[in-house]
Every structure is written in structure tokens, then in C-alpha cells.
Amino acid sequence: MDKLLRKKSNIILFLAPAFILFTAVLFIPICKAIFYSLCNYKTNYPIEFVGFDNYVKLFTLDTTMKTALKNSLFFMIFSCVTQLFFGLVLAALLTNIKAGRNVFKNIYYLPCVLSSAALGLLWMFVFTPKLGINKMMESFGWIDDCANGPQWLFNTDGFIILPIIVISFVALWQYVGQSMMLYMAQISGISSDIYEAAAIDGCTKTQAFFRITLPLIKPMVATAMSLNAIGSLKFFDLVYNMIPEGFLGNRAHVLATHLYDQAFKFNKLGYGCAIGVVLLIMCLIVTFLINKFVKVESYE
């Protein structure tokens, strides 16, 4: 038995397809991306090694990159904070109600499995100035004329422009179900003995939530937060589909759209790779920081 399971040929046979695919399509391209990011590489031009030139340009000359970084970081912080809060609230409410828990859970989770591209179009329409939400506000008499109402997707004033805030709320709507689900999974894993013991000691439900539930789901907070952070740094579909191309100039770029524009519209492949590498490093740093500061202690 043991001999059969240790046979090299079997191991190679079973592992080879996945290993080759993974290495060829993921690992080698990453190495290549790092190499290209150090080159001046444009479509139809020869590759030329330039060292850290792309990165220097990226952080000193490129104003769009500054906007993109700012917007991406805003998305990240916003989604981490709001999803932590609303995800926890929803999870706490849903684990405490008796009837209809699954129905509500499935409804809140539904947008997570739908295409962001399609939902982006839907919300784009809702926030179109003359139609959608402005029309509704007009019929309630909150604003005089729907065309002069808030320009949800076209206002470019402020440090963080309004369209970005609108999109981050849409993202919250779409993805809060995922955080909720993770917290619920963790909460339902807590043994009911602990709550019973606390109740005998005269603990109210609110106290129980802050003193028992919160400390026990801390590991999941770290997981959910890093998922949120990475997800919002990678953000592409909603931004691309809700803000028409070139409509706001460069004010509404995030890292992913900036990468897409540079590499596939302006054909600066090396430069695009540099943005990709920055994105990768940011993802790694954020995951590391969250896991370090949201200390995972095991109580059970």
C-alpha cells in the first residue's frame, strides 16, 4: 500500500498537468512582467532595458497615476471599513433572528454572483442625470429640475470626486454579502455553551456580542478584510462600465483602468507591467499588514 502511494511515476502523472499549467500561465508570466516593467517595451518596437525608469516616471511624472493611486486607496479603505461594519451588523442580525434567515442571507448574497459588468450598466442608468434617481427626486419635489440635480457620475469637484464615491457605494451594495457570509460562517461555529454560560452570569445580548462574538471572530475579520482590500485594489469592471470612456478625463482612473489604458490603448506594454507590479506589491503589503495588525489569537 505504502509503496504504491510513494511511487514517483504516479505522483508525476497526477501532479504534472496542474503544475505545468500553473507554472506556464501564472508563475513565468509574473517573472516576465517584472522583467518587462524594467524595459521600454512598446508594441512593434524592440525591447530596450532601461532599469527603474518606468517606476521613476510612474511616481514622479505621471499625474494620472497619482489619481489612480488615490482612488484605489480610497476604494480600499472605504470597502474595508464599511464592509467590516455592515457585514458584522448583518451577520449579527441574521444569526439572531429565528424565521427567514436563509431567505435574507441568499438575497443579500445574490449580487456577488452576478456580473459586475451588467450591474455597472444598471447603476450607470440609475445615476444618469436626466433619468433614474434624479427623476425620482424630482417627482418627490426634492429638486426642481432633474437635469440640474446632483451630477452623480459627472461631477469632478473635490479631492475624491463624486463618481468614485457613488461607485464605492455600489460596490458596497454588491459585495457586502460576501463579508456577511464569512462572518456568519464564523459566528455559527461558536459553541452555544459559551453564550449559555454568559446568560447565566447575567450577560445581555449586546454584551454577549461585544464580549464573546467579536473576539472569537477576529481571525475571520483578518481574512474578510484582506479579501476586501485585494478585491478593491483590483477593481475594474464597475469603474469601466459606469464611467463612459474619457468622459471625466483622468479624474476617475483606478489602478486597473490605468493599466488597461496604458498597455492596450497607448501600447506602452512595459509601462503597464510596471503598474501591474505596483498593484501586486500593494496587494502583498496590504495582506501582510492586515494579518499583522488584526492579531489572530485562538481562544478555543
Added chain:
Amino acid sequence: MATMNISMDNSVVEKDKTKRKIISIAIYTFLVILALIYLLPLLWVLMTSLKDDAILMISPWAFPEHLMFENYSYAWKMGYLGRATLNSFIVCSITLLVSMVVGSMAAFAIAKLRWKFSKLMLTYFMIGMMIPIHCVLIPLFIQFSSWKLTNSLVGLIIPYVTFSLPITIYIMVGFFESIPGELFEASVIDGCSVPRMFVSVALPMAKTGFMVTGLMSFVSNWNELLLAMVFISKETVKTLPVSLTKFVGPYHTNYCQMFAAIVIAIIPTIIVYCIFANQIVEGLTAGAVKG
């Protein structure tokens, strides 16, 4: 507790009861309102997709007076959505099959075969979960265009399979590890080879795992936009999310057809979700709760 209740004044108990009732009503009101915020936009899309564009401009929130099924036939034909739906189906189902076969084989080797580096190999695959697709997009595009794989469905299937592998392997390792070793011993005594053991012992035992991973890979690949947008420019091989981007922009005039297109794009995932909601949820949580 019992003695406490007896000693309590009747009115206090009554007060406590009403208080609890009010709280639970408040919670349910909140949850129902929130559920409406989630469901109404989707129902409204369905309603609007059957409307006339001129009426939409005047009263976007009203019910349609007569149903315009032409919107669907227009989106299906002129927006090439019929073709795109077919493409999405082909890509997603082939990806699903291949990633399950390849992923479960690797998971079996990691979980049940005995060799020194199996933990290390698992870590190697798990790194894939942290890497954003954007990072490998450009080198992959360069490589695939030199192999003439862009603008073909195969060119989409290969990266999709690879990006489904980490989660598939992770979940399947869990399932294979929970199968008791005695089963395999018995099959060896009966003269089973390892590949045979995999097919007739391990696979049937891990049916739930396949369900979970398959659904997840289907849902995420069905919605994938960025890679498909970069790799595909020919109208006849576009997948659904890419075809939808045609409708972006203020100069696109017919909103009702856009809504018909949205419905076509999200209906398959809604159906899959309604049937398999519990498995999908289980899979996504299991995938996130990694070691």
C-alpha cells in the same frame, strides 16, 4: 432562571415581552427594507427591458403599458448577444470540466500520495489566490498573441482554468483528506492501481466537492471581464461581459435594449444561484477560510 421568573412581577415580564417584540419588529423591518434595496433594482431591470424607449424617458419608474419583446430579439441579434451567450457557455463549461479534472488530480496527489514536498506544493498553488490577474495580463497577452491564441476561445480557456486551479485544489484537498485511508487500503488489496483508485474510490466520495468548486468556477468565469476584453476583439468570439461593454456610454441611445442585454447576461447566474445557492455559499466561505 425559573425561580427568577416566578419572583418577577407580572408586569415586568409583560414589559420585557413587548420590548423584545418591538426589537424584533424593528430588525425585520430593517431586513425587509434592505432586501427590497437588493431586489427592486433587479426587478426594475426586468420590467424596463420590456418597455418602449420613449416611455422610459418620460416615466422611468412606471410599469410598461405593452410588452416589447423586440428589445430582446434586437439585443440577441444586433448586439451579438446570442453568439456571446453561446461563447460564454462553451468557455465556462470547458473550463469547468478541465479545471475539475486537472485540479482534483493535483489535489489527490497532494492529499493522498506520500512524498516529501506535498505541503510545499500546496503552498505554491495557494500563492495563486493572492495574485491579481492584472499582473500577468500583459505578458500573457504578448505570449498568446505570438502563439495566435488571442481571438480564440482556447486562449480564454487556458488562463481561466489556471486561475480556477488554486481554489479547486484547496477545496478538493480538504475533501480528499476527509476520506478514510482504510478505503484505499481495501482497494489496494483488491488489486487496484493508483489511477483506478482515484477514479473509482476517491472521485465518487468527493461529489460535494466537485459541486462546490464547479459552481464557483462557473460563476467567476461567467462574469470575468478584463482578460476577455484584452484577449478578444473579434465580434464572433466575444463573451457576454465583453459584449455588454458595447452599451456603455452616454451616446448609446436605446436604454431598453441595454436592459434586455443585462437580463440576458444575468439570468443564467440567477438560475444557477437559485438552484444551488447553498453549495455556492459553502464553497465561497470554504475558499476564504483558508489555513
